[in-house]
Amino acid sequence: MATHQTDEVTRERVEQGECFVAVADEALCGTILFKEVGRTGGCHWYDRDDVACFGQFAVEPKLQANGLGRRLIALAEARAAATGAREIALDTAESATHLVSWYMRLGYRFIEHAQWTHTNYRSVIMSKTLQRSVIG
Numbered sequence: 199m200a201t202h203q204t205d206e207v208t209r210e211r212v213e214q215g216e217c218f219v220a221v222a223d224e225a226l227c228g229t230i231l232f233k234e235v236g237r238t239g240g241c242h243w244y245d246r247d248d249v250a251c252f253g254q255f256a257v258e259p260k261l262q263a264n265g266l267g268r269r270l271i272a273l274a275e276a277r278a279a280a281t282g283a284r285e286i287a288l289d290t291a292e293s294a295t296h297l298v299s300w301y302m303r304l305g306y307r308f309i310e311h312a313q314w315t316h317t318n319y320r321s322v323i324m325s326k327t328l329q330r331s332v333i334g
């Protein structure tokens with residue numbers, strides 16, 4: 199869904215959380231939107247009071263596979279821990295099996311399916327438990 203949204207929709211979504219950007223040579227080359235507990239919603243897992251999430255996640259194609267995506271996720275996870283969440287969740291298209299596998303390698307597990315009103319595909323909700331040592 200985030201691949202073809204208008205600037206106005208991007209602005210609305212960015213206002214729903216904390217938007218981080220990666221910049222190289224003064225050019226935007228990556229982004230992730232972190233939403234703390236209480237700002238997520240729309241499915242059973244996102245409605246929980248201990249779940250943060252991230253979305254609007256992308257890296258400039260020619261810079262992909264260099265670890266930037268992993269660093270952006272680590273940033274969102276750190277914000278989730280710092281803001282008191284027990285879990286950080288994400289959703290992606292069920293058909294994006296390469297992404298689902300990658301998120302599993304990063305410690306995320308399958309939670310449930312979701313059917314958003316604005317998409318014509320089913321999504322998977324995945325989540326990672328934040329370590330107590332990270333939560334402090």
Ligand SMILES: CC(C)(COP(=O)(O)OP(=O)(O)OC[C@H]1O[C@@H](n2cnc3c(N)ncnc32)[C@H](O)[C@@H]1OP(=O)(O)O)[C@@H](O)C(=O)NCCC(=O)NCCS
Pocket residue numbers: 255256257258261262263264265266267268269289290291297300303
């Ligand atoms: C998902 C995305 C943000 C990841 O960013 P990235 O900077 O490439 O991420 P990283 O370099 O940290 O890691 C990418 C992983 O995919 C693997 N990968 C990257 N390109 C690959 C390719 N062509 N074939 C196979 N594996 C590939 C990397 O090896 C790495 O796996 P690892 O961490 O186990 O080594 C980026 O691919 C992207 O912008 N995709 C399009 C938008 C999108 O799908 N966003 C997510 C929506 S839920």
